[in-house]
Amino acid sequence: MDTLDPNAYNLIIIVIAYLLGSIPFAVVWSKVFGLQDPRRYGSGNPGATNVLRSGNKTAAVLTLLGDAFKGWFAVWLAGVVTNYSASAVALACVAAFLGHLYPVFLKFKGGKGVATALGILLAISPWLGLFTLITWLAVAYTSRMSSLAAIMAAVLVPTYYLLGADSFWTLNPYLLLAIIFMSVMLLYRHAANISRLLKGTEPKFGKRKKK
Incomplete structure (x- = not known):
């Protein structure tokens, strides 16, 4: 593959990462356990929280692990095959994340990307993933709201990522842009949740809601 044009090489990475991100573990594990399709109840979101x-x-746990693993694996694989080219890894981050949000296997209607984003961050740096996970756990524990x-x-x-540069990891502009992109998309995918939070109507853990 060393003889491939760099653009073709990057295209292959993008396609593989996107397809990995598109694997709908919420639907897969629901079928394995004989559960209703997660797109047909609750929030309709094919993710671990809805499962x-x-x-x-x-x-739900297997869905969470699967969604995180596919993000981690896509980025790890891109790093290994490109000798950890920052631009290639950044492309894999974005492609895997978009694969979960807009999966080809579910007619481009996917989840919100929280677990997949965590897996991607763990692949970029275990420390970065850990700091993010601690934040999620602390807020979830105190508020009882996963959103x-x-x-x-x-x-x-x-x-x-900016504060930890040079202490826990090396700052790279490509990865910074990928992280910012994922953050913006996560907020976009949580637009309805943000609206309910502002209205004080966002449900907490343990409460089911019907479509």
């Missing part, structure tokens, strides 16, 4: 509303915690936790983590992760 949890089915009452099957095992399926608020995701929103706060999305807002803070670019700052974490």
